[in-house]
Amino acid sequence: MLRKGCGHDGDIFVKACVEASFMLNALLDIFVPPVCPLCEEAIKKGALCGDCLALFEKEKISGPFCTTCGEPFASDTGGAHRCGRCSSVDPPFVEARSAFLYEGRVRDAVHSFKYGGRVTLGVSLALLMCGTTSPPKDLDLIVPVPLHRERLKSRGYNQSLLIARAVSKIITAPLDCLHLRKTRLTADQVDLTAREREENVRGAFEADASAFKNKTVLLIDDVLTTGSTVRECSKTLSRAGARVFILTLARAASL
Ligand SMILES: [Zn+2]
Numbered sequence: 001m002l003r004k005g006c007g008h009d010g011d012i013f014v015k016a017c018v019e020a021s022f023m024l025n026a027l028l029d030i031f032v033p034p035v036c037p038l039c040e041e042a043i044k045k046g047a048l049c050g051d052c053l054a055l056f057e058k059e060k061i062s063g064p065f066c067t068t069c070g071e072p073f074a075s076d077t078g079g080a081h082r083c084g085r086c087s088s089v090d091p092p093f094v095e096a097r098s099a100f101l102y103e104g105r106v107r108d109a110v111h112s113f114k115y116g117g118r119v120t121l122g123v124s125l126a127l128l129m130c131g132t133t134s135p136p137k138d139l140d141l142i143v144p145v146p147l148h149r150e151r152l153k154s155r156g157y158n159q160s161l162l163i164a165r166a167v168s169k170i171i172t173a174p175l176d177c178l179h180l181r182k183t184r185l186t187a188d189q190v191d192l193t194a195r196e197r198e199e200n201v202r203g204a205f206e207a208d209a210s211a212f213k214n215k216t217v218l219l220i221d222d223v224l225t226t227g228s229t230v231r232e233c234s235k236t237l238s239r240a241g242a243r244v245f246i247l248t249l250a251r252a253a254s255l
């Protein structure tokens with residue numbers, strides 16, 4: 001039986017898109033020289049051309065950052081340590097990491113991917129994300145931050161699911177895109193303050209304990225801004241019995 005409200009139709013669409021994009025890339029490589037998906041410069045191999053890669057490299061987060069939530073620190077003092085927020089209250093996840101700052105070419109790429117319908121970028125972004133960070137070992141499941149069914153209908157695809165499905169192929173870990181669901185449609189987070197964002201997503205997700213009990217989960221999202229969405233998803237997954245790690249392609253420079 002199809003589950004209502006979990007984006008099942010969208011999942012089928014996304015699965016078809018990602019499978020098609022892997023197959024199409026392989027076929028195109030035979031007949032047409034591959035091009036950079038961002039600037040269309042010819043490339044021999046890899047996710048992006050040399051120029052775009054260099055612009056991504058500029059935004060790479062290499063430390064120092066909070067050992068728990070990954071928030072970049074302004075200066076390298078005091079060795080590896082937690083930020084003030086993680087020191088005062090334990091976060092609902094084990095560790096969060098982001099590959100790049102949400103700036104420059106990374107920001108342009110996410111915009112094209114998320115709002116411009118460039119769904120095939122998901123594979124390149126996932127390759128860059130996995131090449132830049134070290135996803136935890138011994139994962140049981142990879143789980144994308146879900147979209148509400150109505151948002152999925154209007155956008156046509158869940159960008160986090162596209163990245164998560166490609167990551168699951170790259171690191172060969174199983175994907176679960178059905179058992180964490182967004183059950184309440186929330187206002188767009190863009191114009192909200194950090195506190196408002198937190199309230200906006202509170203109680204908006206549900207997770208099946210039967211799928212997540214005693215599981216180590218890698219939660220995937222495209223961009224982390226204040227972290228309210230991934231924190232709420234992590235709380236929901238933790239209540240369902242999961243140990244949660246978070247990986248995002250990018251994060252806002254200052255939260
Ligand atoms: Zn390029």
Ligand SMILES: [Zn+2]
Pocket residue numbers: 066067068069070071082083084085086087
């Ligand atoms: Zn922290």
